[in-house]
Amino acid sequence: MRAHPGNGRPRARSLSSDGRLRRRPLLKIAAGVSAVVLAATACGGGSGSDDGVVELRFSWWGADDRHAVTQQVIEEFEAANPDIRIVGDYTDWASYWDRLATSTAAGDAPDIITQEERYLREYGDRGALADLSELESLDLSNIDPLVAESGDMNGQTYGVATGVNAYTIMADLDAFEEAGVELPDDETWSWDDYVDLAIEISETTGGDILGAQSMAYNEAGFQIFARQKGENLYNEDGTLGYSEETLTEWFSITDRLLEAEGQPTASESVEIEALGPDGSVLATNTGAMAHFWTNQLGQQTETSGHEIELLRYPGESTEDRAGMFFKPAMFYSVSAESEHPEEAGRFVDFLVNSNEAAELILADRGLPANIDVRGHIVSQLPEADARSAVFLSDIEGTIEDGNPPPPIGAGEVVDIIKRISDDMGFGELTPEEAAQQFTEEVEAATEAS
Incomplete structure (x- = not known):
């Protein structure tokens, strides 16, 4: 089976009615991305530090409230994982994709990358993303089957859904x-x-x-x-x-x-x-x-x-x-250039599989893709999000399958x-x-x- 916030667009860099990019900035430097990604050798992403703590960069887009909540999530993770430090690399939607494309082309992509389905194949096909299925630190077994393979391409898993919308x-x-x-x-x-x-x-x-x-x-x-x-x-x-x-x-x-x-x-x-x-x-x-x-x-x-x-x-x-169908609200990916992919996988595992993270994020990145975690937070959701959760539960049995990742250029x-x-x-x-x-x-x- 195959399966956004989802949160319509002249080519000005602005947000559409469902939070989608109005143009395709990555392709403007596609040749650079392709060449540099293929040539780069462990020069991007996180690194070690003088105190022996692994430092990882995590990129996402959004407004101030999402930034504040995400910082709380990072603090929860760091408290439970003192050997890892997460550095936020965030911006608004209009700037996000140009910034990500530029850093990727320079061999300096964030270790953990928030992705959107229209661009997942673009980065994956150019070798910029790690195969998440190879990370021992990341458990993908309890992701909703209707979106579990939505980040799969060419036999590799380039993204795990943050949550689901319909x-x-x-x-x-x-x-x-x-x-x-x-x-x-x-x-x-x-x-x-x-x-x-x-x-x-x-x-x-x-x-x-x-x-x-x-x-x-x-x-x-x-x-x-x-x-x-x-x-x-x-x-x-x-x-x-x-x-x-x-x-x-x-x-x-x-x-x-x-x-x-x-x-x-x-x-x-x-x-x-x-x-x-x-x-x-x-x-x-x-x-x-x-x-x-x-x-x-x-x-x-x-x-x-x-x-x-x-x-x-x-x-x-x-x-x-x-x-x-259920649409992945967003994806979490790990850079193929990260010097610490297993540590990055631990953070992604925390984001998608922990109740602690879900209690803070709630439905901001879609209703959790992890089925058990989704059930855990339903009673804590605002009224409208709780009604959405009930609606998704009601239609789940009627959904036959999901969708493959869109092609490059979508x-x-x-x-x-x-x-x-x-x-x-x-x-x-x-x-x-x-x-x-x-x-x-x-x-x-x-x-x-």
């Missing part, structure tokens, strides 16, 4: 009540039900409440849709795994909603997308449904001031198979799908033309890598 539809219960429309049965509803429901909400409220926010900006929605057809966004070898007929059908859903005013207009969607999660139709109380990762429930609930319900994707029981898809969706929304492309252009551009981006 892509869902979030529904504003107050909006449904105001529209006089019943919440759907998410175990049985179809894609036609979704479209009809969104249109009905817009019509019954005279457009004061729109049925749904555009789903076209995030390829995760299409990935679920394709999986429901027995296809996928990407194959195991990194090639595209869907038919253009399936992609055309998916774009057509948005086209139908635009035509019937079941979602914001093209210009409104552009504005909403630019504002990020804080500008969603849920957050602004102007719509009934929107597509988000489970870890974003708390933010949407708090910003909207309304009760938000998590719903399974339409089509899970009416299409060929279930398409929803980060470009964030820009591609946004631009093509906008062009279709403004009537410049038909769904068929949008599907064809998307395929051509994604193939070019991934094959050129």
Whole structure:
């Protein structure tokens, strides 16, 4: 089986609605990374010190609250492992990938690296990451099977999932009540039900409440849709795994909603997308449904001031198979250049397998990938995260498998799908033309890598 915070993108260096990189900085110095990584010999990462303590660098991205919590985790680890010192190497998301690419190219990569799935293959294929399965200090036996192999490529394990998220539809219960429309049965509803429901909400409220926010900006929605057809966004070898007929059908859903005013207009969607999660139709109380990762429930609930319900994707029981999946929120990797890989493995083991670390991190890096640790902290989670945990538990039995790591160049898809969706929304492309252009551009981006 194969399986983000998940926390949509002109090429400015900024954060997308689910915390994803808007451009692919690593490839700008790919030749440098490839050449230096292959030539480097134990010149990067941590080192010893005068007091005999092994010093390791650990890189991550995030805001101030994540930095503070991570420092607490480091202190807990160091107290239990006095022979190891962890030095934080953190920055915001916009700077992280340029900084990591530069240090890797210089043979000075951090010992422990926080990775995102779109870039894991890029670093792994260039020899920058160690095979975690060879580290005796790291136990991977209790990682959720639905994401346990998500960091595996070419017979090696380049990353272990920090935690899990699922892509869902979030529904504003107050909006449904105001529209006089019943919440759907998410175990049985179809894609036609979704479209009809969104249109009905817009019509019954005279457009004061729109049925749904555009789903076209995030390829995760299409990935679920394709999986429901027995296809996928990407194959195991990194090639595209869907038919253009399936992609055309998916774009057509948005086209139908635009035509019937079941979602914001093209210009409104552009504005909403630019504002990020804080500008969603849920957050602004102007719509009934929107597509988000489970870890974003708390933010949407708090910003909207309304009760938000998590719903399974339409089509899970009416299409060929279930398409929803668990997504690794992030990965922990170990640099292939680290002078102390076993000590680095001990720290990664603490991060993913210890209750002590989980009690501090909680769901900040997704609900823990270690199944036992996940169960341990459920009662300690904030209300929204606890509801997300229950939702993930409810759908776990319906998830059939996971996804392989995206190909090198997959980060470009964030820009591609946004631009093509906008062009279709403004009537410049038909769904068929949008599907064809998307395929051509994604193939070019991934094959050129």
